[in-house]
Amino acid sequence: MANRYRDKNIFIRVTEIEKEVIKRKSIAAGYKTINSYAHNMLLNGIIIKVDLKEILKLNTEINKIGTNINQIAYKANSSNRVTTDDIINLQLLLRDVQNIQSEMIKKLTDR
Known part of the structure; x- marks a missing residue:
């Protein structure tokens, strides 16, 4: 995956508050951009569903x-x-x- 070309887009709409929450989480996780944080979370993040x-x-x-x-x-x-x-x-x-x-x-x- 080293020389990959990302030519597809995924767009989501968020509120200003949601954007700030995402930004804070990305900074806390050590990411330089929201894009890199979102990309990693979408591909590698986990969802915990508790019964x-x-x-x-x-x-x-x-x-x-x-x-x-x-x-x-x-x-x-x-x-x-x-x-x-x-x-x-x-x-x-x-x-x-x-x-x-x-x-x-x-x-x-x-x-």
């Missing part, structure tokens, strides 16, 4: 786990004892949270 349904599902699962942890904490505080089963349950709940987080990270990074 909010998945995030809401994750949030619901974590809330359920938090409720279970609170129930164990309430039991421990009211009886002043924590059983081995309680500790095992907490460890399992923590592992569930870690698994859910790992799944979400994998889904978000596999795009």
Whole structure:
């Protein structure tokens, strides 16, 4: 691509505010011109689309786990004892949270 001749145009219209935002972003990214910034972003930029349904599902699962942890904490505080089963349950709940987080990270990074 060293000796390429760019003979095709792409035009877009932006507002004055949008132009200033693009200009600031191009300067912050170290580009000398908006054209070089736009060219690079159009060819190499990425778009991150987050599925909010998945995030809401994750949030619901974590809330359920938090409720279970609170129930164990309430039991421990009211009886002043924590059983081995309680500790095992907490460890399992923590592992569930870690698994859910790992799944979400994998889904978000596999795009």
